[in-house]
Ligand SMILES: *[C@@H]1O[C@H](CO)[C@@H](O)[C@H](O)[C@H]1NC(C)=O
């Protein structure tokens with residue numbers, strides 16, 4: 416009895432806290448964005464134990480991005496640029512760290528960290544998943560036809576008990592770890608020749624209890640702040656072009672209004688200068704800086720405006 420209670424307690428305590436995707440569910444709405452700063456670096460380890468892996472990046476961030484490899488010393492080397500809406504494959508090795516940053520020169524959010532990924536062996540844990548029924552495909556072991564694209568993946572048993580691995584095609588499951596008689600043992604590793612998009616299920620070898628599900632899926636780059644999130648939504652909307660055009664028209668109008676104001680101010684300044692008994696109006700620019708500077712700063716006009724004002728002032732006599 417005492418032994419049974421201990422066993423039950425151990426079993427209950429062995430379930431891991433996992434992301435919803437580890438049970439085949441949609442990712443959490445608040446899908447994590449990385450912290451602004453990270454100190455993760457690549458640690459590939461001795462070459463013979465390293466597993467190759469293909470990374471598929473999909474840019475859903477609404478802005479262009481750079482994809483960089485983070486070396487052991489922490490330095491980042493850009494390996495690719497990716498426009499919004501595009502997808503790209505980069506070969507990698509387990510232990511490597513990759514970072515994706517916004518590419519927005521001149522914008523305050525330029526270089527914002529959007530994604531960090533450590534390539535790794537998939538650790539199988541008992542994720543306390545809802546239990547989908549086990550439907551056996553009941554077919555002989557699958558043999559890969561030659562020439563099938565290979566996206567290797569490796570699983571490692573961290574569930575504390577022997578497990579079997581299955582390929583799930585949407586309706587039934589086919590055992591792929593049949594060569595591991597008695598199941599993949601705790602701490603044992605199982606490399607699989609796979610193809611992107613495939614879904615695997617790890618089940619207890621003894622009870623067929625589902626431990627975890629894993630899909631070879633894209634690394635989706637998402638916007639990490641409200642401003643970019645809105646931009647990403649806008650960029651995808653059919654109204655986006657019309658809005659951009661309207662904004663450009665408004666900016667043009669604003670520019671014209673500003674030019675008219677400058678001309679009017681210049682005329683006013685010229686009249687003030689003339690009224691103050693300034694020397695020849697033909698050389699108005701010599702007397703204007705005093706007035707224009709005072710007026711300009713009072714109105715909060717920038718250097719460019721003041722410069723244009725001097726030009727406007729020479730034509731002031733035409734207006735007055
Ligand atoms: C999955 O495999 C089984 C057995 O080969 C087949 O009958 C079934 O149609 C497949 N399901 C899908 C969605 O392809």
Ligand SMILES: *[C@@H]1O[C@H](CO)[C@@H](O)[C@H](O)[C@H]1NC(C)=O
Nearest residue numbers: 695696697698699700701702
């Ligand atoms: C205008 O003032 C400048 C600077 O004092 C002077 O060099 C220039 O000869 C003047 N021009 C005229 C037309 O008076």
